[in-house]
Amino acid sequence: MTGQNTARLEVRGLKRNFGGLDVVSDVSLSLQAGQVTGLLGPSGCGKSTTLRIIAGVDQQTEGEVWIDGQMVAGPGVFVPPEKRHIGLMFQDFALFPHLSVGENVAFGLTGTRTEKRQRVHTLLEKVGLGSFIDKYPHELSGGEQQRVALARALAPKPSIMLMDEPFSGLDNRLRDGIRDEALSILKEEGAAVLLVTHEPEEAMRMADEIALMRAGQIVQRGAPYNIYNAPVDLQAAAFFSDVNVIPGTVEGALTQTAFGQFLAPGVPDGSQVDIVIRPQHLKIDFDRGGVGPSPTPDHGVWARGLVKRARFIGKESLVEFQMERDGTLLTASVPSVFLPKSDTPLWIAIRRDRCFVFPRH
Numbered sequence: 001m002t003g004q005n006t007a008r009l010e011v012r013g014l015k016r017n018f019g020g021l022d023v024v025s026d027v028s029l030s031l032q033a034g035q036v037t038g039l040l041g042p043s044g045c046g047k048s049t050t051l052r053i054i055a056g057v058d059q060q061t062e063g064e065v066w067i068d069g070q071m072v073a074g075p076g077v078f079v080p081p082e083k084r085h086i087g088l089m090f091q092d093f094a095l096f097p098h099l100s101v102g103e104n105v106a107f108g109l110t111g112t113r114t115e116k117r118q119r120v121h122t123l124l125e126k127v128g129l130g131s132f133i134d135k136y137p138h139e140l141s142g143g144e145q146q147r148v149a150l151a152r153a154l155a156p157k158p159s160i161m162l163m164d165e166p167f168s169g170l171d172n173r174l175r176d177g178i179r180d181e182a183l184s185i186l187k188e189e190g191a192a193v194l195l196v197t198h199e200p201e202e203a204m205r206m207a208d209e210i211a212l213m214r215a216g217q218i219v220q221r222g223a224p225y226n227i228y229n230a231p232v233d234l235q236a237a238a239f240f241s242d243v244n245v246i247p248g249t250v251e252g253a254l255t256q257t258a259f260g261q262f263l264a265p266g267v268p269d270g271s272q273v274d275i276v277i278r279p280q281h282l283k284i285d286f287d288r289g290g291v292g293p294s295p296t297p298d299h300g301v302w303a304r305g306l307v308k309r310a311r312f313i314g315k316e317s318l319v320e321f322q323m324e325r326d327g328t329l330l331t332a333s334v335p336s337v338f339l340p341k342s343d344t345p346l347w348i349a350i351r352r353d354r355c356f357v358f359p360r361h
């Protein structure tokens with residue numbers, strides 16, 4: 001029996017050991033129908049291994065995989081991949097070169113000829129390739145091939161779709177369009193999707209929930225907005241963007257910096273902390289004969305720094321500073337062409353609501 005709240009896919013305490021080393025050490029996940037979960041993490045952290053175990057092409061050392069309330073992998077249980085009703089899509093998941101586009105999409109389908117033809121047509125229309133049905137893979141661009149691969153994976157109406165870096169072979173301009181298109185089709189089809197990626201932007205763009213993985217473990221889970229704005233530690237913050245780190249020492253639950261005091265609740269006196277701030281949350285103002293703006297509740301104390309370097313990188317400029325007080329190096333990103341010369345004195349403040357204070361490990 002599967003209740004209404006039964007997860008489509010549930011992974012419990014997964015562990016995978018290769019040659020004495022746990023490459024997956026404790027992974028638990030729960031996916032609902034129609035939900036996209038991004039399994040995000042750096043290369044080698046164990047994402048693909050997790051996905052392969054769920055698909056049934058590898059076996060865990062410990063832990064369980066459940067689909068719709070049925071255990072498919074666990075102590076004494078192993079349901080083979082073809083019986084798990086899972087769709088797969090990989091970056092290099094090649095189409096069959098000797099089959100036409102239509103035949104590729106029909107490949108895993110059962111049912112009558114009419115039913116199969118209908119499903120192939122529906123899916124090719126959805127991916128915008130209705131007129132490509134009789135073409136062969138070599139006649140298609142990389143992006144078109146990827147759309148056929150998506151149609152093929154979705155054709156048998158899998159209840160779970162596992163996608164491993166499916167868009168990383170595509171060039172940037174194509175990728176955004178295909179990602180958005182794929183997302184709306186996946187949502188329409190209602191599968192529970194697990195998307196493996198090492199790109200934060202891809203995960204944030206596509207996923208309802210992100211599971212951030214590091215060294216075989218999930219270190220944080222949550223909606224993209226929450227994961228980005230409330231990271232669990234410095235590494236989690238730095239995985240999503242460049243960050244500035246201002247070191248400090250705690251005294252009386254406070255740490256003193258060039259930018260004034262910061263709260264460090266619960267951190268013992270004498271401990272080192274890192275105040276972490278993304279470059280877009282630094283504020284810049286001009287020097288008025290050695291005087292800067294007055295402190296505000298939002299920005300705290302302003303501090304003076306000298307420009308070391310300024311670079312224009314298209315949609316923004318990056319300005320690097322060295323702070324006068326303690327020599328700390330900081331980078332600000334400003335959303336316009338602002339290229340001050342080296343050694344220009346400028347005043348800098350930081351958005352206090354966008355700072356994270358982490359104990360240093």
Ligand SMILES: Nc1ncnc2c1ncn2[C@@H]1O[C@H](COP(=O)(O)OP(=O)(O)OP(=O)(O)O)[C@@H](O)[C@H]1O
Binds near residue numbers: 018045198
């Ligand atoms: N069959 C195997 N035998 C031995 N080690 C393996 C095997 N498969 C994976 N590993 C190791 O397990 C670790 C995790 O690999 P995995 O492919 O799961 O990482 P990943 O997060 O998906 O990385 P990437 O994004 O680079 O694919 C790596 O160090 C890899 O070398």
